[in-house]
Amino acid sequence: MTRRFFNPETGIWRFFGWVGQIVSLSLLWTLCSIPIITMGTASTALYDAVAHNMRRKESDMFRRFFDTFRRELKTGCLSTLLWGTVAGLLVLLYRTLAGAGPDGQIVIGWSVVFLLLLYFVLGILSWLFPILSRFTFGFGALNRTALRIAFGNILRSALMALMLGLGIAAFSQNYFFVLFVPGLTSWLSSFLIEPVFEKYSNPD
Secondary structure, three states, X not given: OHHHHOOOOOHHHHHHHHHHHHHXXXXXXXXXXXXXXXXXXXXXXXXXXXXXXXXXXXXXXXXXXXXXXXXOHHHHHHHHHHHHHHHHHHHHHHHHHHOOOHHXXXXXXXXXXXXXXXXXXXXXXXXXXXXXXXXXXXHHHHHHHHHHHHHHOHHHHHHHHHHHHHHHHHHHHOHHHHHOHHHHHHHHHHHHHHHHHHHHHOOO
16 A cells, blocks of 8 residues: 555656646746746746646656747747737726726726727737747737637637636735746646647648
């Protein structure tokens, strides 16, 4: 019984190994995102490691993360700058409306519009950096492809946007969540993303 318990192939040790990978990748993502503009590149490297090392059981997880980070640094930073600016403007407009109207009441109609647009941005981002991790695109082609795939798979995009939004909300409440939210969100999203990628990789 003792020998079986300490067998690394048993379910409990595989689970601990999975948790260790989630935490390690989440911390790597956090460290590589500190300059803010590299957040998209870190997300690209995170998804690549999740898809290949966690899902496909390939080796050299940390090497893959940093290789992908270096390779996609420029395109990832440019995309972060673009969509970060868009998201920032939407948040600013929403907060401006929060104090508008008589007696500081929220202008409900416009605030809902900006929140929905922000939700769409999260859905697009949920595809953009995984696409960058898997396929070779320049900046313009990458963003056009992300838009096309996001709107062509609207239900998947909505689910991933919800996960991403909940992750951001959790992190904003307690920094403890940084230990697992980035890796867990990427891992869960991979179950929605990979079937779509397989269709593009094997069009027949």
